[in-house]
Amino acid sequence: MNAEPSNVAATHGPVRIVGAGLLGASIGLGLSAQGVPVTLSDASPTAQALARDVGAGAIARTEDAVPTLVVVAVPPDVAAQVVAGELRAYPGAVVTDVASVKSVILAELVAMDSLDLSRYVGSHPMAGRERSGAGAASADLFVGRPWVITTRAGLHPQALLAVRSLAVDLGAGPVQMTPAEHDDAVALVSHLPQLMASLTAGRLVEAPEAALGLAGQGLRDVTRIAASDPRLWSAILTGNAAAVGTHLRGVRDDLDGLLEALDRAAVDGPLALGAIAGMAGVISAGNDGAARIPGKHGGLRKRYSEVTVLVPDEPGELGRLFTEIGEIGVNIEDFQMEHATRQRVGMAIVSVIPASATTLEVALEERGWRVVAP
Amino acid sequence: MNAEPSNVAATHGPVRIVGAGLLGASIGLGLSAQGVPVTLSDASPTAQALARDVGAGAIARTEDAVPTLVVVAVPPDVAAQVVAGELRAYPGAVVTDVASVKSVILAELVAMDSLDLSRYVGSHPMAGRERSGAGAASADLFVGRPWVITTRAGLHPQALLAVRSLAVDLGAGPVQMTPAEHDDAVALVSHLPQLMASLTAGRLVEAPEAALGLAGQGLRDVTRIAASDPRLWSAILTGNAAAVGTHLRGVRDDLDGLLEALDRAAVDGPLALGAIAGMAGVISAGNDGAARIPGKHGGLRKRYSEVTVLVPDEPGELGRLFTEIGEIGVNIEDFQMEHATRQRVGMAIVSVIPASATTLEVALEERGWRVVAP
Numbered sequence: 001m002n003a004e005p006s007n008v009a010a011t012h013g014p015v016r017i018v019g020a021g022l023l024g025a026s027i028g029l030g031l032s033a034q035g036v037p038v039t040l041s042d043a044s045p046t047a048q049a050l051a052r053d054v055g056a057g058a059i060a061r062t063e064d065a066v067p068t069l070v071v072v073a074v075p076p077d078v079a080a081q082v083v084a085g086e087l088r089a090y091p092g093a094v095v096t097d098v099a100s101v102k103s104v105i106l107a108e109l110v111a112m113d114s115l116d117l118s119r120y121v122g123s124h125p126m127a128g129r130e131r132s133g134a135g136a137a138s139a140d141l142f143v144g145r146p147w148v149i150t151t152r153a154g155l156h157p158q159a160l161l162a163v164r165s166l167a168v169d170l171g172a173g174p175v176q177m178t179p180a181e182h183d184d185a186v187a188l189v190s191h192l193p194q195l196m197a198s199l200t201a202g203r204l205v206e207a208p209e210a211a212l213g214l215a216g217q218g219l220r221d222v223t224r225i226a227a228s229d230p231r232l233w234s235a236i237l238t239g240n241a242a243a244v245g246t247h248l249r250g251v252r253d254d255l256d257g258l259l260e261a262l263d264r265a266a267v268d269g270p271l272a273l274g275a276i277a278g279m280a281g282v283i284s285a286g287n288d289g290a291a292r293i294p295g296k297h298g299g300l301r302k303r304y305s306e307v308t309v310l311v312p313d314e315p316g317e318l319g320r321l322f323t324e325i326g327e328i329g330v331n332i333e334d335f336q337m338e339h340a341t342r343q344r345v346g347m348a349i350v351s352v353i354p355a356s357a358t359t360l361e362v363a364l365e366e367r368g369w370r371v372v373a374p
Numbered sequence: 375m376n377a378e379p380s381n382v383a384a385t386h387g388p389v390r391i392v393g394a395g396l397l398g399a400s401i402g403l404g405l406s407a408q409g410v411p412v413t414l415s416d417a418s419p420t421a422q423a424l425a426r427d428v429g430a431g432a433i434a435r436t437e438d439a440v441p442t443l444v445v446v447a448v449p450p451d452v453a454a455q456v457v458a459g460e461l462r463a464y465p466g467a468v469v470t471d472v473a474s475v476k477s478v479i480l481a482e483l484v485a486m487d488s489l490d491l492s493r494y495v496g497s498h499p500m501a502g503r504e505r506s507g508a509g510a511a512s513a514d515l516f517v518g519r520p521w522v523i524t525t526r527a528g529l530h531p532q533a534l535l536a537v538r539s540l541a542v543d544l545g546a547g548p549v550q551m552t553p554a555e556h557d558d559a560v561a562l563v564s565h566l567p568q569l570m571a572s573l574t575a576g577r578l579v580e581a582p583e584a585a586l587g588l589a590g591q592g593l594r595d596v597t598r599i600a601a602s603d604p605r606l607w608s609a610i611l612t613g614n615a616a617a618v619g620t621h622l623r624g625v626r627d628d629l630d631g632l633l634e635a636l637d638r639a640a641v642d643g644p645l646a647l648g649a650i651a652g653m654a655g656v657i658s659a660g661n662d663g664a665a666r667i668p669g670k671h672g673g674l675r676k677r678y679s680e681v682t683v684l685v686p687d688e689p690g691e692l693g694r695l696f697t698e699i700g701e702i703g704v705n706i707e708d709f710q711m712e713h714a715t716r717q718r719v720g721m722a723i724v725s726v727i728p729a730s731a732t733t734l735e736v737a738l739e740e741r742g743w744r745v746v747a748p
Binding site: 143203235262322 | 450478500512517518519520522551558564567570572573574575577581584587588597598599600601602604605607608609615616618621622625626628630632635639640645646650653654658665684690691693694697699705707708709710711
């Protein structure tokens with residue numbers, strides 16, 4: 001997927017990265033590994049030194065060679081100011097930012113005087129981790145992820161090409177959209193799920209311990225991303241307020257319908273007029289929506305068979321299972337574990353191609369594993 | 375964890391199971407495997423025969439020995455009628471039901487005349503699968519899961535003991551609660567997350583394809599349980615309408631606060647008065663709530679270190695990774711895969727005890743794996 005290092009360097013020339021957090025340092029690591037000269041600048045001298053120490057590039061100095069590409073990797077609420085400064089400081093450079101909202105940054109830039117915006121291409125790599133900072137950076141952070149490149153009238157074709165090349169060189173798949181299309185898409189597939197996870201988890205703050213003890217995998221899945229950083233997310237959400245508001249208002253309307261149906265059932269009993277239909281409608285719509293999310297290879301659920309194996313929660317057992325699956329010679333396409341509080345065994349759910357499922361089940365049972373009947 | 379088969383049989387005597395779906399057939403399989411005589415009854419002759427064929431027990435006949443325990447495993451909207459019929463038909467038997475709502479069933483029973491409710495103990499095993507029916511049944515379905523046993527005044531101590539024994543014999547952990555405590559707990563940890571997942575997924579029904587292409591692991595996690603059965607869930611939700619309504623109203627209040635903050639930001643810009651605080655409050659509360667969910671062993675996140683390895687999406691690679699981890703001699707405590715659309719590698723996140731993390735990283739790198747820097 002990557003171009004030859006020499007080509008990359010020729011395409012980009014020196015790259016200047018402003019903002020040495022997780023994204024900036026990961027971009028620096030990926031480019032440095034391909035021989036591209038990278039300089040790093042961050043308002044925090046400590047963050048800057050950490051990014052240098054992990055190998056993301058050299059600390060920027062005034063005598064540096066003029067960059068051909070500047071990557072602004074700062075929080076969305078300061079991105080426009082930084083982009084403007086870079087466009088003015090390097091009149092020959094292409095400037096991109098990697099913030100997770102796009103329209104508000106462009107609007108702020110358009111409102112400023114005398115900026116050459118034909119060289120500015122807003123972009124957004126759809127990658128992240130639960131940890132932040134250069135210490136969590138990885139040259140592989142973007143591999144296989146979509147990287148949105150925003151297009152608009154008046155953009156210099158070479159600027160667009162430079163940012164597409166950046167994405168491709170880091171292993172990502174470039175996806176072109178307008179800033180408004182991007183903001184609406186991430187409001188729906190990223191910002192809305194974040195808020196729904198946070199709202200669900202927020203209800204647990206005052207829950208009795210005994211209730212939490214009944215929590216299963218469903219609650220864990222729904223609330224996993226609720227552990228996100230409040231400061232970063234406040235900037236993202238307020239920076240995409242209109243689009244997020246539109247989708248959240250859709251949820252509120254559905255939720256009001258649900259509450260009406262629940263109130264009827266609470267007063268007149270479970271078979272109250274319209275109550276069942278109100279519930280079934282929301283669950284059915286959820287079925288339809290969930291079915292539209294592309295899986296691995298665009299359709300994981302249908303492509304593989306699941307073999308479920310009970311694994312005692314003792315040292316070495318899961319490792320032994322995988323070692324033996326390797327010996328049996330069946331390829332694992334996907335894998336997940338299910339377990340709950342106070343559990344002495346886990347359920348290992350191994351996805352394999354349908355033709356291998358029976359072979360694997362029989363071979364595992366012969367080796368003494370307890371395979372759950374499909 | 376299980377008693378000796380002979381003791382089990384002595385405790386339970388013959389067990390009659392009414393309802394041969396996933397739960398009924400799984401209970402039958404688990405008890406049959408321990409030598410307990412089980413008879414099965416279902417309104418559907420086909421379901422009844424399927425449960426028999428998977429080994430869950432014998433089809434009930436009029437000449438059967440009188441059961442000492444009856445397990446009613448039918449949907450919540452018909453559970454009370456079936457429980458009443460069994461209490462009348464077997465005046466010496468303990469009767470339990472395993473429906474996922476408890477107060478409404480008890481209230482229906484109390485409203486009926488001349489029932490000996492001292493022999494009725496409502497219960498709820500916190501176990502399930504995405505597939506339903508006896509074909510998906512497993513003797514191990516309840517192993518390690520909580521099984522709520524509802525208590526109340528006037529209950530015969532032997533009845534309570536019989537249902538506790540049932541749970542323990544099937545490998546579950548019995549948890550005693552009142553019906554109201556149970557209903558409020560499951561409203562919060564099971565029914566609310568189901569609705570939040572469904573509401574989120576429902577917004578995707580009319581989403582542009584391009585937006586869905588940006589979906590990452592967060593959206594997949596939040597919406598995984600949105601693929602649930604609308605008919606079963608309608609009965610569960612209307613059967614627990616008051617408790618679900620209370621928690622959902624809490625969400626609606628938080629959501630209204632969010633919408634107000636988003637509207638301010640949309641009109642007056644991201645730094646509008648109160649907008650950031652409104653967002654940060656919801657995300658922070660989500661942090662606090664999510665931190666209260668017990669993990670595996672009561673605290674997975676802190677107890678293990680994660681080692682992240684890039685795995686090419688090619689046959690044999692994941693199997694080879696696990697085989698080699700087995701050879702290295704490090705025990706895998708937990709595992710998850712991360713991947714996205716059009717990805718050529720996956721990220722295998724292996725949880726190990728902190729003392730083994732560095733050993734594993736070094737050994738995997740020596741063997742040529744690409745370990746993502748922690």
